[in-house]
Amino acid sequence: MAATKEDYGAKDLAVLEGLDAVRKRPGMYIGTTDSQGLMHCLWEIIDNSVDEALAGFCTKIVVTLHTDGSITVADNGRGIPVDKEPKTGLTGVEVVLTKLHAGAKFGNASYNAVGGLHGVGSSVVNALSSRLDVEVDRNGKTYRMEFRQGHPGVYTDADPEHPSPASPFKKTRKRSPTELREVGEVSKKTTGTRIRYWADPEIFNSTAKFSYEQLIDRVRQTSFLVPGLSITVIDENIPETGDESIDDVREVDGPLAETSATPETQGAGTEDDAAGKADAVTAPAPSQEAVDRHMGRHPHARVEEFLHTGGVIDYVDFLSKGEPVCDIWHVSGEGTYQEETQVVGPGGDLHAQMVERTCGVDIALRWTNDYETTIRSFVNVVETPGGGTHVDGFLNALTRQVRRNVEANARRLKVNLRDSATKVERDDVMTGLVAVVTVRIAEPQFQGQTKDVLGTAQVKPIVTKLTDRQFGEMIAGSKRGYKEQSGRVLEKIVGEMHARIQARKTKEVTRRKNALESASMPSKLSDCQPGNDDIAELFIVEGDSALGTAKAARNSMFQALLPIRGKILNVQKASVSQMLANKECASIIQVIGAGSGATFDISQARYNKVIMMTDADVDGAHIRILLLTLFYRYMRPLIEHGHVYAAVPPLHRIALTGKRKGEVIYTYSDDELARRTAQLNRDHIGFDGDIQRYKGLGEMDADQLADTTMDPRTRMLRRIRMEDAAQASEIFSLLMGGEVPPRKQFIVDNADDFDRANIDA
Template sequence: MTVYNGDSMDTLQGLEPVRKRPGMYIGSTDGDGVKHCFIEIIDNAIDEAISGYCDTIHVTFEENGYISVEDNGRGIPVDMNRKSGISAAILVYTNLHSGGKFENKNYKYSGGLHGVGSSVVNALSSHLELTIKRDGKIYYVEFVDGGQLTDESYPKIIGDCGLNETGTKVRYKLDAAHFQGAILANDWEIKKEWLETYLFERAAITDKLKINLNFHNDISTYEAKNGLADLLAIPEYTEASTPIMRAPLMFCEEGTYRGQKQVWDDLNNKYKTGEDGKPVKASYTEVIEIRFAFIAQDKLSPPVPKTFMNNIRTKNHGKHYDGFCTGYAEAVRSYAASRLKVNHKILNEDIMAGCQVSLLAFAQDVEFKGQTKDQVTSQKVATVGSSLAKEFFSRWLDTHPASAKMIVDKSIRAAKQREANAKAKEEEDQAEVGSLGENLTGVLTNCSQSNLEETELFIVEGDSAGGTAKNARCKKTQAILPLRGKILNTYKSDIKKTLRNKQIRILASAIGTGLGDDFDYSKLRFGKIIPLTDADVDGAHIQLLFTAFMYKYMPELIQKGHLFIAETPLYKLEKKGAKKQVVYIKNDEEFHAKYPNGIPHGWERSRFKGLGEMNPNQLKETAMSPATRTLKQVVYDEKQAEQYIQVFDNLMGDDPSKRYEFIKHHVNFSIN
């Protein structure tokens, strides 16, 4: 039996980064961030329930802004952690990446794998209290002002309890100073409607768990009778109906994953490498559990999935859902081909049409996309899930031939509808003509979304950069428009000459608003217009040409904040070895500021000759992904209108002497 005590906790770093950049740890500081803090605390209690140590959780929302979560689990250890020299309970709430979940010794499966949640909530709270029942004693710890102990002698014993009476109560009040986004949006208070859905989901996916909610003295209890099936909207059929299935299919099995992972060197505190410098890997096996409730209907509507990983709701699904879909679809395709002799191509999305699934997977050391854990990225979950789902549905289809035929027939209808929609879209794209009559087919790579708050148009130079950008983009929100060479200097061209230029006509057609007197803001097609250029002099010149064009013929787009400049890197610094490291540098100024003494030892510097030389992942990371890029919005100030005219006259006008004087006084040629 594994001992769960103070030495079960590990620590990696302290709390200060959370208060400086809370959004990095909770996703945002709006209402979603407020909810995320609550989720982090209750998920700790649910982890105890997953492991079989807890069957009841009490949640209380007080009128004074305090929230408390109390479980009857084992109680956080209060004894000394030998590595840190402080109580384990204090360690968990004052250090990032501290907890009993890193080595899978104390929790076989856990949602809070990163040991971040408890300490992050403490860092963002004005007051937090711990009351712990353990070993026949009641312990108390109090923090204020983002994790400061009010008494260095904590944890204190404040009473006695039975030896079998254990658990943890966390009572906290978030500091409004860290959640101005939530306050401004009037989303500071968690709504009961959201709580009801969230807590019922938790009860439905956790065996034998009851959650009691006291929401400002309004009492509710959440306890599921049918587990995952309670999360489906099960249709009611008459006796005369012939549905695919009347009741959901329930599944719970374990599968074995066999893979390899790097070997950790405890002595040197790093991953082991061989004589050739390559990582040393060892084979391992892991048991992964998959549970789901599933129902298929004879409909062509999109599937309705609700997915969870280690009891965490994954809003954007991920590999566990991908694995389920693949396994189910492969079983259906195999049945269609072998039993029904169907040769029509049916895709996963056709087969999943009209389906509902509540999916729960359990695995160790799961990787998520981002700290908010909205999406699972661990491929091993997809591998096992796909195999288990395919085996289960293959057996079920064989023993239910009437239902199997209905599923295949429905999938073929969905495939034909998808093909018809694609053909209609292709015809629409082929006929797509911009506001100036330019056919954009084969030129503009459009995005599927049309909401101005989400869409972005990237203007790139040449087909090479265009090809890289197309592979790096988000197809839903990002469109790509490659232009050949530098556009016309429209600032010193009249409207007739401007409209005769094909590249300008293509550009204006893609934007959609028209030019000059024909400008119509309501026809704008993209919320962000972004010149994506090389990080050199030519790139800067293209940015200036483009800005001048918009300033002269589409000024309202600049005034309303639609023009942005993407910062692309000029250099890549790379350190090769067991732990490959890459740093991108935007320009010479940044390089000399960061490395005044030259390139660090062991690093190599290479210069990007152009965007087309970058691979899609590099371009996405440095310039296109909203999560990692740097965009500069071109801001218009009415008070400086005359200065703008002066600058454009100097840089873009007919008098070269003005450019010479501007360059002489404003450009520093000393950095190279």
């Protein structure tokens, strides 16, 4: 029988105690219960160790991935307090791992700038774990405590070396003494915390998967943001019979530091340390004895170590792709602000109090000769992918200073200040920008527990002021050594502005619908008839002589011709403004009609295929490379979506005689010619000994060019693919960039392996 309204009373109210609320509504604390939530739990535990490093008490963190799916995070920080907390009567270990919103980060006595802010990280992970074990080294002893789904107790493992959530568990009764036990002794100077947990399958759904790649990215990122902190990842999911010749399979070696760091020694290093910026450096790793004792012996485990000393400057260098326009610029400093906050009084009650906060700012930035933007932002080493007030302050100052200096150098940069359309926008400034923006503040205000966006309003004016002053000196060239670099940066940004304006104008032109639009195209374009957009082809033809033959050979219903004069500009070395000023490059962009750079819109492309039709010689190959560089740098989606092709014209024409007189055979290389003529001789088929060799497309008549190169029924095309954009970028930078020594070395190293037949392979 259903309850009535009159039956509703206090007995119907459910009271969830302790961590039961977390298990009931996990999404409130970790966002989701899929892969994202699974990784979020790991971040919470790692961030606690990182906070010890930020406070100056930790120099090493070890993350171990066990074969049973559990994870251990160990550090050499101060260790979780083991004495009793006066208010609850529980040990510090139990308070931290079972009480929400509990920890040292609320009073600001032990921590100033931290990543774990809300005091729920460790306790939430504990609640969502089928088992969690913690060991603490303090006071010359090792203490241990165990939990099942957030409840303290004692496990009885059949094999202590291989603990399991399925082992018998005796739950601690309420109001009973805590189950923190002394299990060993260590040196008086040894301190640290080790937490091993098993994510609860009852909480996380079947799609939740652990990502090793995300872990490595996060660890690498943290090592950049906390200079001097060594972080090691040990993956035991490698067979113990693994091949030790594999690079990433080696034994753990080196001593584990037995003393925790002090604020004076945190981040200290030699001159060699300051110069080193490589990932996975040879840094002191945990000792074999420590690994054996705490994590089990797995001599073939995969080990990756990260240690950086250059901070955000190293991080920007790591993130930068392509040719740099300038060196890495650094903005740093701090400011203070007033904030009203709730403070815990002596009696444990909260009251409002106005406090003075310090905001530390550390920013590194660089422009590259590309159109992609990479901005990473952090608050106390916690990434804020949604940005926030710190990023807003940085970009506002950046845009304002760039505009001011563009106006001051308008004549040199060829900017018409009277034209209201020629105004630098934020997108122009951000194109090709690589930046890392970090701030460190006490008790930051985030939007939600997942900390995606910083909301502390007082941070914005501090970041703006520092960026205004320091970046202003750099971009104005008033700071020593920055004049030439600032000139290149301003030229790039102005070039992006012109590209954006040109793209907008191109989109405003009606696509191939009236005579006005045809008149706006380059006069040398021989366009095809409208209405065939799905099959329209643009042939970029080398030279006027080939153009004449191609006009007679093409099908004007769907084939358009655009001649170019010789070798176009090498855009890998040129700036955006130089590219746009080049007549050939500008014509190609205008004819394709989809814009360029960051504003390129492939849906606006006027042709389904763009075909490079050049001579079958070295010069023709060079022209194709220059064209591909233009497409890759400014119209990359054309290549990515398979719309760029290279025509394959023949090199030789063999005219048959005798019974097969009138037939011809085309060959495309000297080797193929030798094979075909040898085959004809073996088959006793006659052919004219005066074999025609084409020096260029212009030597063919219209029928020959149509049959071999232009007619879709008989031609051969080679589609240009780009399976790995990052690798392609490196190759283009090496072969077409402005740095001559690397290209020279590449030629020297590969000269012996050169095969001319592989030019178009």
